[in-house]
Amino acid sequence: MGGTGSTPRLDLTGVTKRFGDSVAVADVSLALAAGEFFCLLGPSGCGKSTLLRLVAGFEAPNLGVIRVDGQDMAGLPPHRRPVNIMFQSYALFPHKDVAGNIAYGLPDLGRADRTGRVRDLLARVRLENFENRRIETLSGGQRQRVALARALAREPGVLLLDEPLGALDRGLREETQGELRALQRRLGITFVMVTHDPGEAMALADRIGVMDRGRLVQVGDAATLYERPATRFVASLLGDVNLIPGRVAGRDGDWAVVQTGFGPLRARAPGTMPGEGEAATLAIRPERVGLGAGTGPAGTVTEVTFLGERIRRRIRMEDGTLLRASMPAVAQAPDPHGVGAAIRLDLDPEACRLLPA
Amino acid sequence: MSHFGRITLGLGLAFLYGPILVLVAFSFNASALVTVWGGFSTRWYGVLFADGALLAAALVSLRVALAAAALATLFGTLAALALDRGGRFPGRSAFAGLLYVPMVMPEVITGLALLLLFVGTGLERGLVTLVVAHATLGLGFIAVIVGARLKGLDHTLEEAAADLGAGPLRVFATVTLPLIAPAVAAGFLLAFTLSLDDLVIASFAAGPGATTLPMRLYSQVRLGVNPEINAASTLLVGGVTLIVLGASWLSACGGIRSDVGTG
Numbered sequence: 001m002g003g004t005g006s007t008p009r010l011d012l013t014g015v016t017k018r019f020g021d022s023v024a025v026a027d028v029s030l031a032l033a034a035g036e037f038f039c040l041l042g043p044s045g046c047g048k049s050t051l052l053r054l055v056a057g058f059e060a061p062n063l064g065v066i067r068v069d070g071q072d073m074a075g076l077p078p079h080r081r082p083v084n085i086m087f088q089s090y091a092l093f094p095h096k097d098v099a100g101n102i103a104y105g106l107p108d109l110g111r112a113d114r115t116g117r118v119r120d121l122l123a124r125v126r127l128e129n130f131e132n133r134r135i136e137t138l139s140g141g142q143r144q145r146v147a148l149a150r151a152l153a154r155e156p157g158v159l160l161l162d163e164p165l166g167a168l169d170r171g172l173r174e175e176t177q178g179e180l181r182a183l184q185r186r187l188g189i190t191f192v193m194v195t196h197d198p199g200e201a202m203a204l205a206d207r208i209g210v211m212d213r214g215r216l217v218q219v220g221d222a223a224t225l226y227e228r229p230a231t232r233f234v235a236s237l238l239g240d241v242n243l244i245p246g247r248v249a250g251r252d253g254d255w256a257v258v259q260t261g262f263g264p265l266r267a268r269a270p271g272t273m274p275g276e277g278e279a280a281t282l283a284i285r286p287e288r289v290g291l292g293a294g295t296g297p298a299g300t301v302t303e304v305t306f307l308g309e310r311i312r313r314r315i316r317m318e319d320g321t322l323l324r325a326s327m328p329a330v331a332q333a334p335d336p337h338g339v340g341a342a343i344r345l346d347l348d349p350e351a352c353r354l355l356p357a
Numbered sequence: 358m359s360h361f362g363r364i365t366l367g368l369g370l371a372f373l374y375g376p377i378l379v380l381v382a383f384s385f386n387a388s389a390l391v392t393v394w395g396g397f398s399t400r401w402y403g404v405l406f407a408d409g410a411l412l413a414a415a416l417v418s419l420r421v422a423l424a425a426a427a428l429a430t431l432f433g434t435l436a437a438l439a440l441d442r443g444g445r446f447p448g449r450s451a452f453a454g455l456l457y458v459p460m461v462m463p464e465v466i467t468g469l470a471l472l473l474l475f476v477g478t479g480l481e482r483g484l485v486t487l488v489v490a491h492a493t494l495g496l497g498f499i500a501v502i503v504g505a506r507l508k509g510l511d512h513t514l515e516e517a518a519a520d521l522g523a524g525p526l527r528v529f530a531t532v533t534l535p536l537i538a539p540a541v542a543a544g545f546l547l548a549f550t551l552s553l554d555d556l557v558i559a560s561f562a563a564g565p566g567a568t569t570l571p572m573r574l575y576s577q578v579r580l581g582v583n584p585e586i587n588a589a590s591t592l593l594v595g596g597v598t599l600i601v602l603g604a605s606w607l608s609a610c611g612g613i614r615s616d617v618g619t620g
Binding site: 056058079087089091092094095104105107150153 | 514523
């Protein structure tokens, strides 16, 4: 996916943006290939929207270089950049009708070409015959489509989308996700989408970049981020996770032994941090916590929640640490691991990851 | 609404509009005596429309009001844009404060100051000086009205236009201006009525050749009130009321349309 050999479609190098004393975007470097669907994921205020505005040209970085197809964007005003943005508020012009909005970016086309182009774009977002509708008569979902069509009208190399599904209700959101993905595939345009919803990012993106307090902390596909998070922040952002505090008791290549409150555990430990003797966190997803009768750490089931397809258990370890275990629901009566049952944990070292404290 | 509320509202409205209603009623008085009711008649409107001097003064007033309102609208809108979009240029807050001064300054003082300016610069007093003086009067109001509209304008609309390839001029002409147009029009109408109503500043700034309607009415009143004055005043009040209603209607429908961004 890195576009080896060819120039990246969008290339950020050491991009930093400060507002007064606060750093909104800190030293972000990123290269996106043509046709890639990239999601910037993070909580509100993490700088992801500012990063989009830097690429669109509404803000200028304090440091760093932004290139599109190798061309430096520095000093180029928004209207000269080969990128388009779709705003979270859609920013549709209230004084123009649907066709007027979509054709706004096509002033140089003749009347006939423009009419045809608007019709094509409306067909793409499944809004045939909406040309003459006023914006205030459209539903939220229809406005979202008009905004998308307008942003696509100039056939940008990169389309920036700021929470494009944020204003839609849940059902419509999931439906629109699929359409957005299909549209992006068909057009081959590089999408950079900002979202705070991990599920949305995982469903849509080829690669996800997680942002935390202005920094791009990890970039990878959904499976990588989920299975091999680099920090506690990434681990807990993408789904439920048990974060067990401890200290590194020993290291051996890509493996480490972590001394936790309820005994030593083996864990995957890529890299060198944290080193031996240092405080660390051991992360394991609840679905990777097995319950057995072997020789693993001992605990007691304190709560059982039936969630339909899954059963979630809360387990209190001997030192008081609470862990969550989740497994497929299997009809089994009586439940061998009901509330109060003494169990042994079966923790696969491959599923345990060593993270900085 | 409670009884108390109804009564106070009635008293308030009577206090504000009672005198005007008396004036309007007496403009339809058949008698030549202002204070004695002699039956309904429209004869004074006939007299009014035969009074060449009065009609000439009305024409002067309309021309001055149009020109002054246009001038005030242009500069008032530019001032509002500078305050809203100019960033933090040096003297910004002083500029913002000074815009309000003509609104609160006693008109006698504004008039006197303008008179001294015109005499000092050797500008001959006439229509031009009158237009300049009235434009000064209206400029601050327009800056405030348009400024409020600009402040409420969703800035991302202009960003979206720029993103779609429009340079600053095209953004202004196709997005900013259409969206603030109701406020600009309302400001224009307000400046128009301010000019039409003004007597004090006009007395200072107008030369012998440029007599406005209020000046003409005032000078006639000094010779004695007659029902013709009532008729002229009634028409003036009616016209100004219509314009003010138009201005507030423009502001209101503009307010609704500004919220159409998101779902």
